[in-house]
Amino acid sequence: MNPEFSAPTVDATDLDATDADATDATPDATIVVPLVGASVTELTDWIQTQGQPAYRGKQLHQWIYERGIQSLAEVTVFPKAWRETVTNVNIGRSRIALRSPSRDGTVKFLLEMVDGQIIEAVGIPAYKTGSNKLDRLTVCVSSQVGCPMACDFCATGKGGFKRNLERHEIVDQILTVQADFQERVSNVVFMGMGEPLLNVENVAEAVRSMNQDIGIGQRSMTISTVGIPGQIRRLADRHLQSTLAVSLHASNQEVREQLIPSATKYPLEALLDECRDYVNITGRRVTFEYIVLAGMNDHTQHAHELAHLLKGFQSHVNLIPYNPISEVDYQRPNDRQLQVFMSTLKAKNVAVSVRRSRGLDANAACGQLRANQLEQLATPA
Ligand code: SF4
Incomplete structure (x- = not known):
């Protein structure tokens, strides 16, 4: 689990992370960070809390809405090392x-x-x-x-x-x-x-x-x-x-x-x-x-x-x-x-x-x- 997700500092009402089963969370448990439905501003705020530069918010917006990604691991323009820290994140896809x-x-x-x-x-x-x-x-x-x-x-x-x-x-x-x-x-x-x-x-x-x-x-x-x-x-x-x-x-x-x-x-x-x-x-x-x-x-x-x-x-x-x-x-x-x-x-x-x-x-x-x-x-x- 990437600890950054459990305590997001961004606009919080929309992008609060939630454990799929909070009472039964394990280090590998899926965490929902509802990036789907977020605006470019919200995504920009959020990506900065992940230690990434602001311009990546716009990139993330494109990958979510135009490419229809299922997970952050698919965003190949993002650093591989970072993507490996978020493999347990569900961005809000069913x-x-x-x-x-x-x-x-x-x-x-x-x-x-x-x-x-x-x-x-x-x-x-x-x-x-x-x-x-x-x-x-x-x-x-x-x-x-x-x-x-x-x-x-x-x-x-x-x-x-x-x-x-x-x-x-x-x-x-x-x-x-x-x-x-x-x-x-x-x-x-x-x-x-x-x-x-x-x-x-x-x-x-x-x-x-x-x-x-x-x-x-x-x-x-x-x-x-x-x-x-x-x-x-x-x-x-x-x-x-x-x-x-x-x-x-x-x-x-x-x-x-x-x-x-x-x-x-x-x-x-x-x-x-x-x-x-x-x-x-x-x-x-x-x-x-x-x-x-x-x-x-x-x-x-x-x-x-x-x-x-x-x-x-x-x-x-x-x-x-x-x-x-x-x-x-x-x-x-x-x-x-x-x-x-x-x-x-x-x-x-x-x-x-x-x-x-x-x-x-x-x-x-x-x-x-x-x-x-x-x-x-x-x-x-
Ligand atoms: S019961 Fe059916 S028709 Fe009535 S509001 Fe709900 S979904 Fe619509």
């Missing part, structure tokens, strides 16, 4: 526990964190129509291990919650997909495991890193939430330019509470007030997600209610026809009813679209909602 490609080119990864927890990340390529040239590469990232929100239609929600992901664990998902596809990631959606707004600080820091360190436009990132009181405003105060996608799924409070248990503490009006603040503060419109469940929230009356709810709102509604899975009882709406629902909204001047289902694996990402969103994302523009 291990691919499973790589599962789909026929449409989508690749789902199960990633193992240093503490053994497993999360999902999905790489979703979109090709230019009629060619095999990549148009976009979207990554669906997780923000938590599991999820505490327990949405009634979601497989992830039924699995319980373990912990929040750290900044480096979120950014690592991008680097992993980028390395696997050998292509630059163009878009990011926080629609994997977890509720991002229960982990605002790490999510916002990860967005900063993806933008400034990796070069992904903030407007090409979408943060999806079922709504946590006070957190949409908190996110707005960070003045991110990312798109906010709010999972509404209901046109009235009663139905929403049946689908999203946490909605009992968050009346629809209060949620929409925060969304209005988000639009006012960031100048960005809000996307509302509406998973359509046969007989549950797809009546024409629901469409009227939804139009009334969103009257005058700068927004877009995505209707997501539900695909039944074994764990829950809901059914897919029939196409005619879906068309009536959409036409009713359009007639009331609500911007609306339906996401096309392409039959992605049922266990992809965050339950059925996430699976359907991924299918849409994989569709060529």
Whole structure:
């Protein structure tokens, strides 16, 4: 163990070293120094604590984000003697526990964190129509291990919650997909495991890193939430330019509470007030997600209610026809009813679209909602 890592003197909140198992640390134990997700300034500060000159901070930045190194031992421009002192350092990279490609080119990864927890990340390529040239590469990232929100239609929600992901664990998902596809990631959606707004600080820091360190436009990132009181405003105060996608799924409070248990503490009006603040503060419109469940929230009356709810709102509604899975009882709406629902909204001047289902694996990402969103994302523009 290099003692320098156990007592870093740099910006500490982000680059504190942690033993993979502090209670069982041995001289050879892996130490996590979360350099992934760190800015060039943070890396410069840190490398100097290692007795290296400041210019190596910029070099390290390039090797982490452009070359996608897994370990410091790979940075061959650094002195060999120094690299040999840091062989037990994990810079914040995960291990691919499973790589599962789909026929449409989508690749789902199960990633193992240093503490053994497993999360999902999905790489979703979109090709230019009629060619095999990549148009976009979207990554669906997780923000938590599991999820505490327990949405009634979601497989992830039924699995319980373990912990929040750290900044480096979120950014690592991008680097992993980028390395696997050998292509630059163009878009990011926080629609994997977890509720991002229960982990605002790490999510916002990860967005900063993806933008400034990796070069992904903030407007090409979408943060999806079922709504946590006070957190949409908190996110707005960070003045991110990312798109906010709010999972509404209901046109009235009663139905929403049946689908999203946490909605009992968050009346629809209060949620929409925060969304209005988000639009006012960031100048960005809000996307509302509406998973359509046969007989549950797809009546024409629901469409009227939804139009009334969103009257005058700068927004877009995505209707997501539900695909039944074994764990829950809901059914897919029939196409005619879906068309009536959409036409009713359009007639009331609500911007609306339906996401096309392409039959992605049922266990992809965050339950059925996430699976359907991924299918849409994989569709060529
Ligand atoms: S839909 Fe999203 S917020 Fe709801 S339980 Fe699943 S992961 Fe959590």
